[in-house]
Amino acid sequence: MSVTIQTSQNVLLEYEPASIGERIMATLIDYLVFIGWVLLVIFVPVGVLKLNPNTFYVVLMLLPLLFYDLICEWQLNGQTLGKIAMDIRVVMLNGSQPSLGAYLIRWLLRIVDTRLLGGLVAVIAIAANGKGQRLGDMAAGTTVVKTKAKVSLADVTYQSLPETYEVQFPDVRLLTDRDIQIVREAMRRGSEAVVTRTAERVKEVTGIRTDLPARAFLKIVIDDYQTLAARE
Incomplete structure (x- = not known):
């Protein structure tokens, strides 16, 4: 099973959804972060330093845990520490960058999804x-x-090219860094159909005509773009 996401450039990318198990493991790792924070800011002052924190201090120190998911996903590009550990990320289905509003909605409904019935609602959904x-x-x-x-x-990232490398398609200079990133993502995650559509889109933008296979063509596009960018 895969999720198809259409970017603003009308390129379709296929992603594999995170499994329920991976999302649960990410949550458990985040809970370990919670435990570590509580130990650090409450139990160490009370048990080790023999301090007597008041109620205001305790509430203030627990507030970061309340907003943990929202702040992390917003600041870490759709990831909490648990998601980073499990190599999963929040993305928009329309291909755009998730906004603070989108993260806020996910955070608000987490109460229903993961707190009621022990997370059964989220699992079923x-x-x-x-x-x-x-x-x-x-x-x-x-x-x-x-x-x-x-x-x-x-297979697709920028690699060191020989100084004698000759650019085959000079018109790739019509592309932008964002376009090249989309090409790389299509090659990394897309099916052959996605790669073919991406190659056709690149040809439309640049006017390039070639009979090369789509994947081989896009690899040259990336190398040519890298070379031209380095020379400018």
Whole structure:
């Protein structure tokens, strides 16, 4: 099963949804972070330093735990520490960058998803939805996907090219850094159909004509763009 996301450039990318098990493990890791924080700011002062924190101090120190998911996902590009450990991330189904509003909706509905019935609501929603969405994701238009690439990063990332490398398609200078990033993502995560559509889109933008296979063509596009950018 995969989730297809259409970018603003009309390129379709396929992601593998994070499994229920991976999301649960990410949550458990986040709970370990919670425990570590409580030990650090409450039990150490009380048990080790023999301090007597008042109620205001305790509430103030526990506030970060309340907003942990919201702040982390907002500041860490859709990830909490648990999600980072499990290589999963929150993304928008429309291909855009999740906004603070989207993260806020997910955070508010977490009470229903994960706090009621011991998280059973979220498990049922994710299993039944088909896009890896709990209720908060459905409301925010997000889902959680795996961040690991389907192919080796070495196949598509910028690599050292020989100084004698000759640019085959000079018109790739018509592309932007964002376009090249989309090309790389399509090669990393997309099916052959996605790669083919991406190659066709690049040809439309640049006017390049070639009979090369789509994947081979896009690899040259990346190398040419890298070379031209380095020379400018």
